[in-house]
Structure formats: C-alpha cells, structure tokens
Amino acid sequence: MRIHRRTLLALALATGLTAPSLALAADDGIKIGLLATFEGPFTVLGEDGERGAMTAVEEVGGKVAGKTIEIVKGSSDASPDSAVRAARKLVEQDGVKVLVGPLSGDEGLAVKDYAKTQPTVTFINGTSAAQDTTLRNPAENFFRFSTDGAQWMAGLGTYAFNDKGYKKVATVAEDYSFPYTQVFGFMAEFCKAGGKVPSKSWVPIGNKDYSSVIAAIPDDVDAIYVALGGADAVNFLTQYQQSGGTAPLIGGSITVDQTVLTSKGKLRDVLIGTPAAGPTADTNDSPSWMKFLEQYKKQPGAFPSPSLFAHGYYVNMKAALLALEQAGGDVSDGGAKLRDALSKLSFDTPTGKVSLDKNRNAIADIFLTEVTEGADGNLLNKLVKVVSQVNQTLGIPEDEFMKLGAVNRDNPSCP
Amino acid sequence: MSLTLAAQDAAPQQTWLEKLGPGHIILAVALVLYPLVASDFFLTQIGGYSLIFGMLALSLMMLAGYGGMVSLAQITVAGIAAYAIAILGNNNSNVLGFGWPWWLAAPFAVLAAAVASALIGWISVRTEGIYTIMITLAIATATYYFAQQNYAIFNGHSGYAGIHAPSFWGVNWRDPKAFYYLCLGFAVLSYAAILYGARSTFGLTLQAIRDNPRRMRALGYDVTAHKVFAWFLAGIIAGLAGVLLVWFNGRVSPGTIGVDVAIDVLIIAVIGGLQHPIGPFLGALVVVLMQTFAIDIVGAERFNTLIGLVFLVIVFVSPDGILGLWGRIKPYLAQESLRSGP
Structure with a gap:
C-alpha cells in the first residue's frame, strides 16, 4: 500500500514536471x-x-x-x-x-x-x-x-570643448561595458578637439555611497562627465550637490533621461543647463x-x-x-x-x-541636447543640434577605428 | 564511538536493496527515465539547474542540519570553483585562462573551493547562531564586491564568458541529456555521501557537537577541528555544484555569486526542510519552477511578489518546509487502510 502511494506521488511529480511542455500547442498567432x-x-x-x-x-x-x-x-x-x-x-x-x-x-x-x-x-x-x-x-x-553608446555621444565632445569651453573634464561612470562605450564616444571627440580627462572614476552598479568618488574628483576640472543611470544618477548627483560640488555637468545618454529628470528635490537646479547627447530629444x-x-x-x-x-x-x-x-x-x-x-x-x-x-x-540620427525647464515646470532635454546619420565607427574609416582598440576602463586615455 | 557500534549492532541484517528502500528506488528510476518525457528546456533549465542548486543547498543543509551552522557563503564557495574553472581552463574574455585540461582544472577547482570553505569555516566557527549567519553574509558580500571591482583576477563586472563544458568519450557534456545525467550523477553521489556520512562516526560526532559542544569538549573531542572539517566536506559539494554551474551557464560574473543568490540558497534549504538530505532538492525544484514560471502567471510587474507569497505560505503552513509537510501527511496516509470505507 505504501509503495503504491509513493508510486503515485512520483508519477504525479513527473507529470507535473513535463505537463507545461505539453501546453506548447500550435496556434495561428x-x-x-x-x-x-x-x-x-x-x-x-x-x-x-x-x-x-x-x-x-x-x-x-x-x-x-x-x-x-x-x-x-x-x-x-x-x-x-x-x-x-x-x-x-x-x-x-x-x-x-x-x-x-x-x-x-x-x-x-x-x-x-x-x-x-x-x-x-x-x-x-x-x-x-x-x-x-x-x-x-x-x-x-x-x-x-x-x-550604440558611442554613437549616442556624437557631437557632445566637440560641443563641450568648443561651445561650452570646457578644457579639463573628469568622468564618473558605472563600471561595465555600456558606460565604457559612452565614455569612449565622448572622449573620442573631446580628446581630438584638445581636451584633457585627468580622472576617470568607475563605480559599481547600485552603488549608494559616492563620498569617496566625489573626494577623488580633482578640484581644477571645468566640468564632470557623468554616465550613470536611474537611481545611481540620482544618488550621485544629490550627494555631489550636498557635498558642495559646483562644477557643471555633462550628461551621458541615460544620466539626464526622463527617468532621472522626473525625480523630485533640489537636484533639478543642478541639472538645468547640462548638455548631453542621445538618440532622443524631448523638445523634438x-x-x-x-x-x-x-x-x-x-x-x-x-x-x-x-x-x-x-x-x-x-x-x-x-x-x-x-x-x-x-x-x-x-x-x-x-x-x-x-x-x-x-x-x-x-x-x-x-x-x-x-x-x-x-x-x-x-x-x-543623434540629438545633441541641453536640459531646460519646460512651460509646465517639467525638466526637458531641449534639442540643440541633430547630428545626422551617425555610423558605428563615428565617421572614422573602419580600419582606423578598429585600431583604437576595444573599449574598456583604460581605453581611451588622454590625461 | 560506542554509540556508533551500538547503532550498527542493533540493525538487523539487510540486503543492500532493502537498505535502499522502495522510495529511493522509485525516485531513482523516475529521475533516470525523466529525459524520455522532458523537453530539452525541462532537462537543463529546470532539471539540471534544480540539481545544481539542490547540491548547493545540500551543502548548507549538511552544515545547518548536522552541524548547527547556518551559512550564507555557500554560493561564494561555489563561485570560487566556478572562477577557478574560468581562470585555469579556457575563456574568451582575454584575461588569464591558463588552458588547463578539464581533468586537471575541475578537481583543482573543487579542491580550491573546499579549502576556501574550510577557511570560511575556520573564521566563523568561533561564532554561533545568528552571528555565524552574519559573518558568512559579510564574507559573501565582500567577495561579491571584490569580484565586481577586481580586474586582475575576476575581470570585474563582466566576469568570464566562453567557458565550455568538456567533451570526452565522444560525448559533449553540455548537451541537454548528457548534462542532465552529469548533474544527476554528482547530485546522487553527494546525496548518498551525506546519507552515509550522517551515520558515520564523524557524522554522529558532528551532531553531538551541535547538540552539546561543551560536553563533547569535556569528553576530549576537538570541537573546532570537527566543525572545520565539516566545512571542508560541505565545500567539496558546493565546489562540485560550482563547476557544474559554470559549465551550465558557460560564463561566470559577480552576478552569479551575488547576495540575492546567497539568500536564494538559504530559501531553498528552508523551503525544502533541513531534517533530511532530500529536502534541499525538493526546495530547489520548487524555487526554480517558481522563478521560471511566476512571470507567466501574474505578468512582469508583480511576479516577485507571487514568489515571495508562495514561500511565505510554505513556511507558514509548515515551519519545517516541504519535508515537514510530508512528515505530517505520512501518519495520516499510513492509517488510512484502517479506516472503514464509505
């Protein structure tokens, strides 16, 4: 009797495991x-x-x-x-x-x-x-x-150097392949224009405490390039402001995205005027x-x-x-x-x-933008310029582009 | 010592088949025949994955159930084996990768995991109860963040990719059927080892230490050494699971050994039940099924809530996990034949 029940149990278990695969019936969708x-x-x-x-x-x-x-x-x-x-x-x-x-x-x-x-x-x-x-x-x-993330940066490096007049920029970005790509895209233009990037900080995703990162940013930089996303961006920007930081910001594509711009608090004042680039612009x-x-x-x-x-x-x-x-x-x-x-x-x-x-x-097409306050009080990315038909090698011939090497934390570099 | 001898003498002579019991035989047959009915997805993503996490939880169950030491660092130990395979063998991340053959890399990885586990044990056996949980959680978290930010050994956030399971005897061991049997083989081995080990001199001593460490010390046992050795043994099982895990995923990154995974292992052990080594495997099956299919039941926004609720209900209904549930139903079923029919 006991064996019988266990058999049943085992059978029930086995059918339970296979049944969902049987539910894969063909339909016309x-x-x-x-x-x-x-x-x-x-x-x-x-x-x-x-x-x-x-x-x-x-x-x-x-x-x-x-x-x-x-x-x-x-x-x-x-x-x-x-x-x-x-x-x-x-x-x-x-x-x-x-x-x-x-x-x-x-x-x-x-x-x-x-x-x-x-x-x-x-x-x-x-x-x-x-x-x-x-x-x-x-x-x-x-x-x-x-x-890709480097394409999204098209036009930003040149704009920051020529129009905004930033010569020395520190970067703060998350420590994985997408921010590497973004920093690469920004620096490719910025360094070519003659800018310097003396300090690059890489922080883990989901970091909560940025005090050591903020302390490591050199005092004499003209601006900070920030490529952080979602909660990370809000945390960094809030803490930077609270610690008395005054350097203007340059945004990565997701730093001044709507997910960040809709956040509440004093952060808004810091964000206004931040140039950024990406595949969209709110005032398009x-x-x-x-x-x-x-x-x-x-x-x-x-x-x-x-x-x-x-x-x-x-x-x-x-x-x-x-x-x-x-x-x-x-x-x-x-x-x-x-x-x-x-x-x-x-x-x-x-x-x-x-x-x-x-x-x-x-x-x-890639959009160069700047954060402004809209008529209804919401922060928006105002369209500054459209960089048309950007390809993956950022207009550089492919073999020359490949020689720049794969993006990582140390590439590119122009201290 | 005398205790063990008495236990063995008292047991009547049995054939090995009788010792195994009908439950084990039926379960073994069902598991061996499972590939006949299961799709590839159910073989590896559910079957293989459950067996791997079952082994991880089994190593925790051994420490917690027999040694009274709840560890949150089992996934860390497995992670060390997984990273060792990536570093010693081949990977396509262009970092390290010494190209050792699998038969050298795999045993070495398991050994490294076991030694690391013994080290973690050596640090944490000074503590008891909730403090052991805290210190192992601290080790797990520290290892996670270290792996996340170290580039020379762990290759940072992206970790290692392009790790292949070995092919030998004309079999690619990452093929669904082969991989399932590989996992099953090691799971059965670990399960049997724990079953046997629990009745061995060492196992009984460990349980005695769990119940009354002071008395055991007075009797002349080296309590610390026994506990550390238990950690070493648990490390072997967790290390094996880690090797299987990296072959399964083909990659390893800090996300593999994150704190959420460490907690998953504990949940698996608690849901399954800590009294018997079959518990962790049951728990792993339930957790893996829930994590895979909850999104189909309630949609993308709330599926983690559903998973949490199911776990809450299991623990609420039966504080001893699924095993405890069975323990309550069993006496009822056994007496059913005595009841008069309608």
Missing part, C-alpha cells in the same frame, strides 16, 4: 519574446522599455501579416546570467522565434553569445548599447536598430516624434516624454514588425526570410531614418 529588466536596479527603465515596445505593437493593432501578435515577457535583473536564463526560457520553453531585448550593455554581449547557439531564432536588440555587441565578433542573427517637434509621443502617452504609467529605453524598444520592435510583415509572418524557414528582410530594412522612425550596416548595427 506569432510569438515575440520581450526581454527587459523587470527587477533589479534598472526596473524603472525596463518598464519604460516595455511601454515603448507595446506602443509599436498597438500601432499595428496587435496584428502582423494577418496573425495575432502574442508578446511573451522575460525578466532579467541587468546581470548577464539572468538575461541569458530569461532568453533561454523564452526561446527553448515558450518557443519564440523572434526575441526583442535585452536592455543593458553586458546583457547584450551575453545574449549575442547565446544567439550564436540558436541560429534559427532572430534576436533584435532592446536598448543594450555596448559597442562589441555588433562591432567585434558579431552574431549573424543579432540585429540592432538602436544605435518633428511630426513623426509628436505622433510617437501621443501614442506612447496612451501606455499606463507613461512618463511626460518617452525615455530612450521606450524609444529603443519601440524602434527595435517596429523593425521586427515591419520585417515580419515583409516576410508574410512566416518564420517556419528558420527565420531566413525574416533576417533577409531585416538586414535590408530602412525605415523612418520618430527620430529619423534608420538603416543597418554590414554588422547589422544601426546608422541613425
């Missing part, structure tokens, strides 16, 4: 995986990325090539391990053939490596912007319609951006203006949908038709035309 940070330090950013992706889905009425779109979400906590685990679950368990994501730099590098083991699945970036996701050793089935008044803004605001919990995460996920999801439409929603051939359509795709986004280079990385 098309499944798209959406991988973003729904936990950890970048949760707010991930949620805005989701809003952007859903904006693109709702624009087409939730249907592509006559098939209903089913979005399957996966969550990571900004660590590469969790991103790959979430991607594996979406691909191997949920059976998605198109995956949009991930959000942050090192996640992108890890997912690119994973993409190489899944040649029949098409990976389209979310907003991850590390340079080497597409520049060195790229994956055939990984596409990035959002530009082109009709396509206004249309996007209107669509985006329909999403629950939307910011006054979409962050670059909403924008990046929107552009990449839009690209996925356009290519799927061209391929007739057919991914049964291992996605070959879809990838062919993707690599030839060139379309108008809310921020101008985007097309891909041979490494499947975007060539697109």
